[in-house]
Amino acid sequence: MTPVMDPIPGHSSRFKPFLPFMLGLSLLVPGVSRGATAEQPAPPQEEEGEDPAYKERPWKWNEAEERKVGEVEKAVKKEGNFFVFESAHWLVRTEVSARFTAELACFMDLYYEKLHAVLGLPPKPKIPQKPTVQIFAQQKDYAAIFNDNSRGHYRYLFDGPTGRVKELCLYSFIIRPEERDFARFYYQILLHEGTHLLLRTHLGKERIPVFLDEGIATYFQFWDLRASREENLSKRYSRSFYRYTLQALQKKDYPSLEGYMALKPEAWNPDKMGMKALTNYALGESFIETLLTQPEAKGLFEKILTGLLDPNAKEKFGRAEIDKSQTLWHAQLDKLVLSLNPKTEVTPPESKDPKPAGR
Numbered sequence: 001m002t003p004v005m006d007p008i009p010g011h012s013s014r015f016k017p018f019l020p021f022m023l024g025l026s027l028l029v030p031g032v033s034r035g036a037t038a039e040q041p042a043p044p045q046e047e048e049g050e051d052p053a054y055k056e057r058p059w060k061w062n063e064a065e066e067r068k069v070g071e072v073e074k075a076v077k078k079e080g081n082f083f084v085f086e087s088a089h090w091l092v093r094t095e096v097s098a099r100f101t102a103e104l105a106c107f108m109d110l111y112y113e114k115l116h117a118v119l120g121l122p123p124k125p126k127i128p129q130k131p132t133v134q135i136f137a138q139q140k141d142y143a144a145i146f147n148d149n150s151r152g153h154y155r156y157l158f159d160g161p162t163g164r165v166k167e168l169c170l171y172s173f174i175i176r177p178e179e180r181d182f183a184r185f186y187y188q189i190l191l192h193e194g195t196h197l198l199l200r201t202h203l204g205k206e207r208i209p210v211f212l213d214e215g216i217a218t219y220f221q222f223w224d225l226r227a228s229r230e231e232n233l234s235k236r237y238s239r240s241f242y243r244y245t246l247q248a249l250q251k252k253d254y255p256s257l258e259g260y261m262a263l264k265p266e267a268w269n270p271d272k273m274g275m276k277a278l279t280n281y282a283l284g285e286s287f288i289e290t291l292l293t294q295p296e297a298k299g300l301f302e303k304i305l306t307g308l309l310d311p312n313a314k315e316k317f318g319r320a321e322i323d324k325s326q327t328l329w330h331a332q333l334d335k336l337v338l339s340l341n342p343k344t345e346v347t348p349p350e351s352k353d354p355k356p357a358g359r
């Protein structure tokens with residue numbers, strides 16, 4: 001059994017209702033609703049050149065943005081160890097510097113606007129409170145909360161009786177001294193965790209399958225904030241490094257979409273960001289990429305998003321969409337695996353309706 005077949009524990013064919021059922025399901029935790037993600041092991045420290053995500057470095061501001069950063073910097077306040085600023089869309093807290101805090105605030109606001117535009121998210125989120133971004137100056141302070149070798153986390157907590165948000169926060173930290181200059185900070189972690197957070201502000205307490213949540217976050221982790229949607233859709237592929245973990249994938253291992261949609265959050269990262277977890281991220285990423293870039297997939301991503309954000313929506317991602325999406329996804333995996341293993345001939349699909357693996 002290969003790693004990609006493993007992460008579907010508990011999946012069985014009796015799971016019938018699928019997304020329309022899942023999307024309307026609130027978290028069944030009495031009193032509080034909570035969730036968190038741990039992910040993104042620190043990128044290699046010695047071999048930056050090998051990480052495609054670093055090609056975009058350093059982050060640069062244009063003149064108008066530079067002026068704005070300067071104004072924000074003057075308004076940053078100090079609260080204990082933290083430099084604090086409330087931007088248009090975020091509460092920003094860092095232990096780094098007023099300058100870093102100002103740049104982070106401007107970056108997160110830029111990201112907020114871009115993601116809302118690209119996804120067509122409603123202007124008013126279900127959760128009115130601004131999410132927090134908190135950057136520790138040292139890994140040990142971060143590790144005191146999340147001791148799992150992760151690079152970033154987002155965490156949310158609802159108070160049951162009032163429904164108010166008690167926590168909605170993105171956490172990360174400075175890992176190399178040069179990251180204290182925001183231009184050198186690993187900002188892809190902000191895009192990944194920020195996507196989770198912004199989706200959560202629109203989901204409220206609604207459940208989202210971990211496969212979709214991580215797939216969307218991983219896809220937008222590598223979104224170029226300076227490029228147009230069209231440029232991103234055509235070039236983003238080369239910016240991600242996750243897909244290399246799919247090199248070991250064999251055609252017979254392609255997972256069923258239904259199985260992955262039913263995956264429990266606790267099963268997402270079974271090996272502390274080992275190959276199983278990285279393969280899950282790569283599969284999620286490839287699925288979202290399929291929906292956003294394949295002409296035949298037109299409208300499918302919108303249907304998923306609509307169903308997630310509005311449980312009463314009439315147009316849902318149902319059985320027909322699942323079957324169609326899986327066919328397109330598996331076809332894309334064929335191309336991907338072939339491009340990663342150019343000497344290996346991938347058997348073309350026998351029919352347009354491949355049988356899900358592991359069933």
Ligand SMILES: [Zn+2]
Pocket residue numbers: 037039192193196213214217218
């Ligand atoms: Zn994530």
